[in-house]
Amino acid sequence: MFAVTVDQVGSRSDDDRVEQAIDVVSTTAAGRLVLPPERTAGDEFQFLLDDAGTLLDVVFALARSDGWSIGIGVGDVEEPVPDSTRAARGDAFVTARAAVDRAKDVPEHLALEVAPGRRLGTADVEPLVTQTVRARQRRSREGWELADLLRAGHSRTEAAELLGVTPQAVAKRWSAADLRSDDAVHAALARLLTEADTPAGADTPA
Structure with missing residues (x-):
């Protein structure tokens, strides 16, 4: 499964925006969560998913809204x-905690840990997810409109x-925002994350 721990960046000098971020998660996932977002401490919240595509939708939405350190943990619950x-x-929550701590120290404010x-391991998946987030962060307002x-x-x-x-x-705009590859990259990352969520030696997921 995929546990996600999210922590507000610079919360001591900003308004508490956790409830707004929880609304983003709930709206984006549209009932596809295993466990809904719940504030765990101060300006931090967690949620749980079992679908890689939904995970990417939610993480990309949070990363686009900016102001959040996002830790993705992959493992058993x-x-x-x-x-x-x-x-x-479970391991998914342990690795999500380790990931969000690392996320606070990287430019993308996102990290991923596989139990x-x-x-597949962390090094097989994390660089591609963070690279995709970086590319999306460079997208212009006009690119996002399209x-x-x-x-x-x-x-x-x-x-x-x-x-x-x-x-x-x-x-x-389509070319500058690199929209041609959006769906293909999303699908490829979802396949990688599904592999990472599969125990070694298990049958290939359907």
Whole structure:
């Protein structure tokens, strides 16, 4: 499973924004969480997932909103899984704690730790996830406007009309924001994370 620990950056000099971030997680995941976000201490909260694609959706949304150190832990969770995130235990939560501590000291404010005994390790997955976050952090406001419209199902022609720009301008935004590879990168990362969530020697996930 995937445990995520999130800590607000610079909370001593900023308003408490934990509830806003919890809303981002809940809206993005749309009922696909194993355990919902729950404040664990001060300006920190945790949640639990079992789907790699949903994990990426949520992590990318949090990283885009800025102001958060995000630690992703990959590993087992003690069963039966409790009703409360605060009561949950297991390797996924231990590694998420280690990851969020590291995340506070890196520019992306994101780190990932895989528990021992998995099919893939931290070094196999973390660099690609953090590189993707870095690329998205460099995306311009105009690039995000186009990305959001395309994600909502609009064509590039429709996006041009909605944005009030020419198709040629949309093509330039699409290229500059590197939107051509968004879906492919997301799918590839989800496959890697699923492998990392599989114990060594287990059958390949369906």
